[in-house]
Amino acid sequence: MEFRYLGNSGLKISEITYGNWLTHGSQVENDAATACVRAALDAGISTFDTADVYANTKAETVLGEALEGERRESLEIFTKVYWPTGPGGKNDTGLSRKHIMESINGSLTRLQTDYVDLYQAHRYDTETPLEETMQAFADVVRQGKALYIGVSEWTADQIRAGHALAKDLGIQLISSQPQYSMLWRVIEGEVVPACEELGISQIVWSPIAQGVLSGKYQPGQAPPAGSRATDDKGGADMIKRWMDDDLLTRVQQLRPLADEAGLTMAQLAVAWVLQNPNVASALVGASRPEQVEDNVAAAGKKLDADLMKAIDDVLGDAVIxxxxMTEKTAPKTRVV
Known part of the structure; x- marks a missing residue:
């Protein structure tokens, strides 16, 4: 495993972060989830990412139980706040001071830890003054409940404003967690340049585009049984953007490029996002331990310029x- 600094902080995280969105507490049974976490630890992953909204708080509980007994100082545990949790009452969502202060306490209890290394705003809250949000985050840090602050799917302008307030409050906003893959590159034009200027790293989610870049989905064929495209608990909705025969045909044309590089297609996809120097870590999930082992092999791999160009040539105008799109896909009001 290779490690990179997160933003301009002194915190190092593993190039591969294990995330449990759409899996723990929902898609897979707890014993399988625990086996995946053990496989991640065995492979050298030290960084684990979750959120209170995943499986309506169950994912945090599963992760906390799976990490029980591990040396806390050897781990980096990340979680997030914004989306509705619990019964979804009027204050069970957003980035108000009330919701943040109550949510961090719930997350720490479920994760069985006194603090998280990174506490992230899961989306931008258009209904709460940014000053209120950042003051609450600053208080969470000063109380020792979080060491650093991050954001997820914020625009470049929102990141700049949040970073300025964090600096004034004496806390470190060091990360952005956006979607990023060979197919979804919307952060490259504005978010990445802003973050490079401010000393903020990307922790990217969906580097394999919901599994599409693994090559498991064939054009003109039904999705494999048990795959994300057949999951009616949320996975199928997230992947449907990519279930297009033309795009799937192009993805299959990446296979010889991966073979030539000595990588599986999933490894090629993960290694591709890690070529971006602003990316500190790629988030991967798994429903089976062998998927973790496969993804981890992408750490430390260097793709030469010819291969990067060949990938671009294959994907062409399928790339977004x-x-x-960061703003267009963001919630305009709080989701209840």
């Missing part, structure tokens, strides 16, 4: 790189 419009910077405005």
């Amino acid at each position: 790189d419009d910077p405005s």
Whole structure:
């Protein structure tokens, strides 16, 4: 495993972060989830990412139980706040001071830890003054409940404003967690340049595009049984953007490139995002331990310029790189 600094902080995290969105507490049984976490630890992953909204708090509980007994100082545990949790009452969502202060306490209890290394705003809250949000995050840090602050799916302008307030409050906003893959490159135009200027790293989610870049989905064929595209608990909705025969055909044309590089297609996809120097870590999930082992092999791999160009040539106009998509796909009001 290779390690990178997160933003301009002194915190190092593993190049591969294990995330439990759409799996723990939902898609897979707890014993399978625990086996995946053990496989991640065995492979050298030290960084684990979750959120209170995943499986309506169950994912945090599963992760906390799976990490029980591990040396806390050897781990980096990340979680997030914004989306509705619990019964979804009027204050069970967003980035108000009330919701943040109550949510961090719930997350720490479920994760069985006194603090998280990184506490992230899971989306931008258009209904709460940013000053209120950042003051609450600053208090969470000063109480020792979080060491650093991050954001997820914020625009470049939102990141700049949040970073300025954090600096004034004496806390460190060091990370952004956006979607990023060979197919979804919307952060490259504005978010990455802003973050490079401010000393903020990316922790990217969906580097394998919901599994599409693994090559498991064949054009003109039904999705494999048990795959994300057949999951009616949320996975199928997330992947449907990519279930297009033309795109799936192009993805299959990546296979010889992966073979030539000595990588599986999933490894090629993960290694591709790690070529971006602003990316500190790629988030991967798993429903089976062998998937973790496969993804981890992408750490430390260098892809030469010819291979990167060949990938671009294959994917062509299937790539989505419009910077405005970050704002367009964000919630305009709090989701209840």
